[in-house]
Structures are given as C-alpha cells and as structure tokens.
Amino acid sequence: MGSRLRPYMTDYGPLILDGGLATELEAQGTNLQGDPLWSARLLQTNPQAIRDAHYRFLLSGADVITTATYQASIEGFIAHLDVSSECARELLMSGVQLAKESVNRFVSDSRPTEQRRPLVAGSVGPYGAFLHNGSEYTGAYAEEMSVEELKVWHRQQVDCLAAAGADLVAFETIPSLKEAEALVELLREFPNSKAWLSFSCKDGRCISDGSLFTDAVQIANRSMQLVAVGVNCCPPALVEPLLDSARSLLSPDLSWVVYPNSGEEWDTEQGWLTSGKTSASIPELCHTWMKQGAALIGGCCRIGPAHITELRQQLKGRCSPASAV
Numbered sequence: 171m172g173s174r175l176r177p178y179m180t181d182y183g184p185l186i187l188d189g190g191l192a193t194e195l196e197a198q199g200t201n202l203q204g205d206p207l208w209s210a211r212l213l214q215t216n217p218q219a220i221r222d223a224h225y226r227f228l229l230s231g232a233d234v235i236t237t238a239t240y241q242a243s244i245e246g247f248i249a250h251l252d253v254s255s256e257c258a259r260e261l262l263m264s265g266v267q268l269a270k271e272s273v274n275r276f277v278s279d280s281r282p283t284e285q286r287r288p289l290v291a292g293s294v295g296p297y298g299a300f301l302h303n304g305s306e307y308t309g310a311y312a313e314e315m316s317v318e319e320l321k322v323w324h325r326q327q328v329d330c331l332a333a334a335g336a337d338l339v340a341f342e343t344i345p346s347l348k349e350a351e352a353l354v355e356l357l358r359e360f361p362n363s364k365a366w367l368s369f370s371c372k373d374g375r376c377i378s379d380g381s382l383f384t385d386a387v388q389i390a391n392r393s394m395q396l397v398a399v400g401v402n403c404c405p406p407a408l409v410e411p412l413l414d415s416a417r418s419l420l421s422p423d424l425s426w427v428v429y430p431n432s433g434e435e436w437d438t439e440q441g442w443l444t445s446g447k448t449s450a451s452i453p454e455l456c457h458t459w460m461k462q463g464a465a466l467i468g469g470c471c472r473i474g475p476a477h478i479t480e481l482r483q484q485l486k487g488r489c490s491p492a493s494a495v
C-alpha cells in the first residue's frame with residue numbers, strides 16, 4: 171500500500187469501493203438511459219433514491235461510496251434543469267451531502283462494535299461525459315482543447331466537491347493524458363484535498379485515447395495529493411496486464427485503485443449487451459490485484475451491492491458486520 175493511503179485505512183486489507191451508482195438506481199426502477207445528466211438529474215428530482223442506493227452499498231460492505239456527480243456540472247444543470255448558477259452549485263454540493271447523510275445513517279444503525287466509518291469520494295467524470303456524444307470513451311475532444319481549457323471546465327465541480335467536504339475526489343473514467351495533466355494541475359489549487367485518478371482503458375496496455383498506461387501513471391506520480399492511480403469501467407480481465415505494465419513505475423507514495431465493470435459489452439445504440447460471455451469476475455480476480463498492490467478495489471457499471479458483498483467476503487473473509495442489521 172502506498173504511504174498516502176495509510177491515514178484512511180481503518181481495517182486490514184484493501185478499502186472496498188462501491189459499485190455502479192447508476193446501475194443500482196436503475197435496478198430500483200429509475201430510467202437514466204440517454205439522459206444528458208445521467209444519475210446527476212436525481213440530485214434534483216429524487217435525492218432519496220440516491221441516499222437509498224448509497225445506503226445499500228454501505229450495507230453490502232463498501233468502505234468508500236462515490237457521489238452522484240459524475241456527469242454533474244454547473245453548465246449542464248443550467249442547460250438541462252433550467253436553474254440558476256447558484257442553484258446548480260448547491261445541487262452539485264448536495265451530492266456530497268446526500269452521501270454523508272447515508273454514511274451517518276449507516277453509522278448510527280451499525281452495532282457499537284462496528285468501527286468502520288465509510289468515506290465519501292466526490293465523483294468527477296471526464297469532460298466527454300458532459301458532451302454526451304460517446305467521446306468520453308475515446309478522449310477525442312481533448313485533442314481540440316488545451317490543458318488550461320480542461321482545467322477551467324473541471325474547476326467549478328472540484329471546487330463544489332471540496333467545499334462540500336468530500337473526503338476524497340474521484341477523478342474517474344478519464345480517457346486522455348491531457349485531461350489527466352489538467353486534473354493533476356487543478357488539484358494543486360485545492361491543497362487540502364486528496365484524490366485518486368482512474369483511467370478508462372482500451373486494452374491491456376493503453377488508456378482509451380491510445381496512450382500507454384505507463385505514461386498515465388507517470389503523470390499521477392507528479393502529484394503530491396493523489397493517494398492512488400488506476401483503472402475503472404474496463405473489463406476485469408484487463409486490470410492485471412495494465413497494472414503489470416506499470417508496476418516498476420508506481421511511486422511508493424501511491425497505491426493502485428481498481429474498479430472495473432462487469433465485463434459485459436457497452437453498445438452506444440443498445441446499451442449493455444448482457445448476452446455476451448463475460449470474463450472472470452471481480453471477486454475471482456481481486457486477490458491477484460491485491461498482490462499487485464491494489465489498495466482500493468470495487469466495481470463500476472453493472473456492479474451492484476450483491477457483487478460488493480461477494481467482493482468483501484473474498485477480501486476480508488467475512489460479511490460486513492453491518493449487513494446483519
């Protein structure tokens with residue numbers, strides 16, 4: 171485990187992340203398909219659904235829950251919710267508040283012997299998620315943008331999450347090196363904030379824009395505020411070769427963060443193709459990742475609370491004590 175993550179560890183073994191928040195919201199009957207704000211719309215229309223989804227992940231054993239702000243932005247809220255910029259800012263901050271309320275409920279419902287106080291990670295998705303044109307999976311937009319422009323885009327969101335008191339910022343599903351550079355630079359403007367930086371990947375060596383994962387790790391090494399770097403929303407089978415490709419480069423201060431999707435295929439027209447054969451699952455592969463140095467392990471799209479329970483059983487050899495509540 172990298173040294174910067176140590177203050178966050180309250181238990182033995184890796185910290186367990188949640189699964190896909192939107193996956194769980196949809197499993198409970200919310201329709202997010204095709205929505206330009208995705209799960210972030212519910213910050214305005216159904217905050218209770220977000221609290222409940224967070225709570226189910228906490229019961230399933232997550233040590234860290236991630237806010238419903240992946241696709242949230244001041245500009246997006248003004249355009250799609252017809253609200254003022256002040257109201258948009260409050261909505262963004264409410265993502266952290268809802269997650270904290272769920273943590274408080276979880277802690278007060280837990281047995282007194284339960285020492286676990288879960289963390290709240292404020293989700294920041296790539297600029298391409300706002301564009302809502304599939305480019306979040308290629309990073310193509312970054313070719314036309316400067317590092318400075320990408321920093322301007324992300325600044326308000328990071329500012330809101332930090333102001334609302336997120337324990338960590340989760341820069342996630344980042345497809346491009348340039349955007350990663352922008353985020354690492356931007357983070358310095360918030361010197362009290364810690365973060366992880368997680369990339370989407372196209373194969374066992376490259377992130378989504380085709381750059382080598384090793385180059386992505388070198389960017390992370392430059393930051394004094396990152397606790398972890400890694401990959402999310404890729405098939406589980408890609409994780410081991412990706413981490414292996416960069417194993418000699420990772421700074422001793424950093425850990426790996428790993429939260430793949432289920433391995434099912436995403437089709438921009440049809441959504442998740444559930445019929446295809448899926449690769450080995452997260453609970454089957456988690457010990458390998460742990461041996462490789464992963465200290466934050468969870469799931470992304472198509473991973474629900476039941477998978478997180480299974481992951482916790484694999485990693486900690488027991489159910490979450492709170493699951494008996």
Ligand SMILES: [Zn+2]
Pocket residue numbers: 190402403431470471
């Ligand atoms: Zn995902």
